[in-house]
Amino acid sequence: MQLLKQTRQYQSELAGYCRTGILQQIPGIHTGNVVQYRKLVMNVVDDILQNAYPLTYDLLTGAEWDALVAKFFAGHSCKSPQVWYMPKELIGYMVDTDHALLKQYPMLLNLLQFEWLETEMFMMQDIPVPLTRNGDLLFSKLVLNPEHRLMVLEYPVHRKKPSDIRPEDQQAYYLAAHRDEEGQVVFTELSPALLRAVEHLQERAISIQELYQLIEQDFGIQLTETDHLAIIQFIQQAYAEELIKGFAPVT
Amino acid sequence: MVGIGYRKDFSEEFLNSDIISPSFIEVAPENWLGVGGYWKKQFQKALERYPLFTHGLSLSIGSPDELDFQFLANVKAFLKETGAELYSEHLSYAKCDNAHLYDLLPIPFTEDAVKHVAERIRKVQDFLEQKIAIEIVSYYTPVAPEITEIDFINTILQEADCELLLDVNNVYVNAFNHKYDARQFIEQLDLDRVRYIHMAGHEQVSDSLIIDTHGEAIIVPVYDLLEYTLELLGRDVPVLLERDFNIPEMEALQAEIRKLSNIKETVLKRTAHAVA
Numbered sequence A: 001m002q003l004l005k006q007t008r009q010y011q012s013e014l015a016g017y018c019r020t021g022i023l024q025q026i027p028g029i030h031t032g033n034v035v036q037y038r039k040l041v042m043n044v045v046d047d048i049l050q051n052a053y054p055l056t057y058d059l060l061t062g063a064e065w066d067a068l069v070a071k072f073f074a075g076h077s078c079k080s081p082q083v084w085y086m087p088k089e090l091i092g093y094m095v096d097t098d099h100a101l102l103k104q105y106p107m108l109l110n111l112l113q114f115e116w117l118e119t120e121m122f123m124m125q126d127i128p129v130p131l132t133r134n135g136d137l138l139f140s141k142l143v144l145n146p147e148h149r150l151m152v153l154e155y156p157v158h159r160k161k162p163s164d165i166r167p168e169d170q171q172a173y174y175l176a177a178h179r180d181e182e183g184q185v186v187f188t189e190l191s192p193a194l195l196r197a198v199e200h201l202q203e204r205a206i207s208i209q210e211l212y213q214l215i216e217q218d219f220g221i222q223l224t225e226t227d228h229l230a231i232i233q234f235i236q237q238a239y240a241e242e243l244i245k246g247f248a249p250v251t
Numbered sequence B: 001m002v003g004i005g006y007r008k009d010f011s012e013e014f015l016n017s018d019i020i021s022p023s024f025i026e027v028a029p030e031n032w033l034g035v036g037g038y039w040k041k042q043f044q045k046a047l048e049r050y051p052l053f054t055h056g057l058s059l060s061i062g063s064p065d066e067l068d069f070q071f072l073a074n075v076k077a078f079l080k081e082t083g084a085e086l087y088s089e090h091l092s093y094a095k096c097d098n099a100h101l102y103d104l105l106p107i108p109f110t111e112d113a114v115k116h117v118a119e120r121i122r123k124v125q126d127f128l129e130q131k132i133a134i135e136i137v138s139y140y141t142p143v144a145p146e147i148t149e150i151d152f153i154n155t156i157l158q159e160a161d162c163e164l165l166l167d168v169n170n171v172y173v174n175a176f177n178h179k180y181d182a183r184q185f186i187e188q189l190d191l192d193r194v195r196y197i198h199m200a201g202h203e204q205v206s207d208s209l210i211i212d213t214h215g216e217a218i219i220v221p222v223y224d225l226l227e228y229t230l231e232l233l234g235r236d237v238p239v240l241l242e243r244d245f246n247i248p249e250m251e252a253l254q255a256e257i258r259k260l261s262n263i264k265e266t267v268l269k270r271t272a273h274a275v276a
């Protein structure tokens, strides 16, 4: 290490100023101009966070948002070298610090997770999967789109404007998010039985007939004709929207 | 060769029209690393048409923190995958106390910082198995300076044995903000090391301060400074038009590209004659 302690300290003080706005005595510093760095840094951070969390930004008051951003950037050491990925760290920061806003707005954590999921899925790396387009929805083994995530929410942030959500809305909501061929992120709300169906499809390619059996085992029930129809309908829609991408190639 | 910084903001228009015709594009690896889906497809299309130059943001070569070799490994893979012709970075720091700042902070102009930065550039070059080009950044305040800026830069270039990315607009901005002569500054640089040139617009916010915004058109004195620089160089160096904000119509960007090409051609002809 060639760097002197002194130099290191000045660098740390300048970086610290950008994060906190508190300026130490640094020799030679132009006190009029150094404010530009604080401004530039905070503009970038605020901008990136607003873009990642537009609904959260709308929900919070201006003062709440500003204080959140300022405290986050001052108190949390951002780990990601890629600025587009940085907003994810806000969620971790708020959970770790037990942030007061999470109590004030009970649906806020879900809202942040939901908003981030959309960004992350839009940006995530492509995942190739062997499949064929030739098959039959009713009989062939179905291949799930590997570019998907499952999510459990306590509040219906996917359906309602956050400010319209009431305490009585609290229950479990199951959501699948996937990316289609165009690159768009599509959300699908799932019943508990359909959630299980997707979870089975996560493990391997399965036909609808096998799915009926697995769901019956999972829930210890006998599926009716109506249930079968509901599952078929779901599979058809999932195929049309590319949550199910195709069929297992016959080997 | 005159290239342009390829941005998501204008990617659609850029790829779907012939209005703009750069010789190459430049991206920050950080903005495209590990990205799939829609943007990967767009990027792929751009790569099929144009050679790629890269200009990193987060390496933080001047940081007191350890180098992030995991990140560098990702960059190395990205350079290989995209067949990038060049990797450049900033002579600044963007990470400190283990926290990324997402901006470029000025390194103190000191002897120890010279040694420190030069050693790190060498390590990066060894790791990447290629030379990198380091860019002189615009800065708004010196930080505990002990030596001159020009000595700081030239010694680093020499000790690191790396290339120089000469951002002509940055030199113009710095000369204005710190009250020195831009031409004299460029004359004193180790010009043999210039591998790549950047050109951009800026915004003058007061009598004594210009901010390097990349959000305006290039101004005439910066074109003049480019002409002067190219005359001193007397050889062909790729030039990049940087436009990051306040993106105008494609026609306006193409007009800037054309102007840069014209300047290059004129100077090259002139210097070729002078040599002959």
Ligand SMILES: [Fe+2]
Binding pocket: B135, B167, B198, B199, B242
């Ligand atoms: Fe530049």
